[in-house]
Amino acid sequence: MNAVLTIAGSDCSGGSGLEADLKTFTMHNTFGMVIVLSVVAVNTKGVYGFSQMSADIVQKQYDAVFGDIVPKALKTGLMGTSELIKISIDNFKKYKPQNVVIDPVMFAKSGARLINDEDFKLYKNEFIQYADILTPNKLESELICGFEINNLERLKDSAKKLIDLGAKSVIAKGGKYFDKALDYFYDGKDFYELEGKLLNTTNDHGAGCTLSAAIAANLANGMSKLDAVTKAKLYTQNAMEFAPNLGEGRGPLNHMFNLK
Numbered sequence: 001m002n003a004v005l006t007i008a009g010s011d012c013s014g015g016s017g018l019e020a021d022l023k024t025f026t027m028h029n030t031f032g033m034v035i036v037l038s039v040v041a042v043n044t045k046g047v048y049g050f051s052q053m054s055a056d057i058v059q060k061q062y063d064a065v066f067g068d069i070v071p072k073a074l075k076t077g078l079m080g081t082s083e084l085i086k087i088s089i090d091n092f093k094k095y096k097p098q099n100v101v102i103d104p105v106m107f108a109k110s111g112a113r114l115i116n117d118e119d120f121k122l123y124k125n126e127f128i129q130y131a132d133i134l135t136p137n138k139l140e141s142e143l144i145c146g147f148e149i150n151n152l153e154r155l156k157d158s159a160k161k162l163i164d165l166g167a168k169s170v171i172a173k174g175g176k177y178f179d180k181a182l183d184y185f186y187d188g189k190d191f192y193e194l195e196g197k198l199l200n201t202t203n204d205h206g207a208g209c210t211l212s213a214a215i216a217a218n219l220a221n222g223m224s225k226l227d228a229v230t231k232a233k234l235y236t237q238n239a240m241e242f243a244p245n246l247g248e249g250r251g252p253l254n255h256m257f258n259l260k
């Protein structure tokens with residue numbers, strides 16, 4: 001069984017964060033592990049509180065994981081403040097993890113911003129470069145690139161800019177924004193169009209976490225990057241389409257849609 005790691009925050013409502021990642025890892029027949037960075041009080045309606053782990057326990061989690069079951073792939077989610085981003089950078093330098101998927105989590109689906117300006121600068125300038133695959137949505141790409149993305153050409157431009165920032169490849173998610181469920185995968189050389197089914201749903205809480213976790217699991221299982229992103233997009237689409245309709249706001253996905 002291939003081990004895969006998420007470095008992320010906890011979402012007590014179970015729809016996003018490390019909870020979504022672990023469900024996704026399990027449904028891809030991989031062995032899921034977690035470095036917990038923070039605990040977020042959040043549900044389908046909003047974000048109510050945030051508390052991050054101490055630097056000491058984060059470092060000890062890195063040493064415990066990489067000193068024993070070395071993951072074949074990892075993904076990062078909500079990274080916390082500069083103190084913890086720096087620890088992650090130091091540990092990436094030390095342990096040289098393979099197949100790194102970076103989901104640049106910056107907003108909750110409710111719209112709440114999850115990273116402040118100072119932490120964002122460090123994240124952009126010193127962390128993104130560790131991505132073998134970066135998975136920004138439109139809002140995150142706009143924030144990182146500093147320009148508006150109002151058509152598909154601009155979406156492609158954002159992928160190019162993110163490669164300039166050091167990511168080795170990018171899935172630039174157009175999401176539902178351009179009347180299509182169209183994303184681009186860009187490996188620094190070629191663009192690949194990934195088109196899915198446009199779903200009219202509000203059950204999308206944790207969709208980005210789920211996609212990046214599925215990509216990491218697919219890479220851990222030995223797939224090429226293009227296969228990994230293509231299959232992860234389909235898994236996420238199905239999980240959204242067969243969502244359990246829970247909560248009063250932006251509802252979670254059904255990670256177990258294919259269990260009878």
Ligand code: PXL
Nearest residue numbers: 009010011016017040078108
């Ligand atoms: O979906 C982004 C996200 C990631 N991680 C945690 C979250 C959220 C959004 O609410 O709470 C822990």
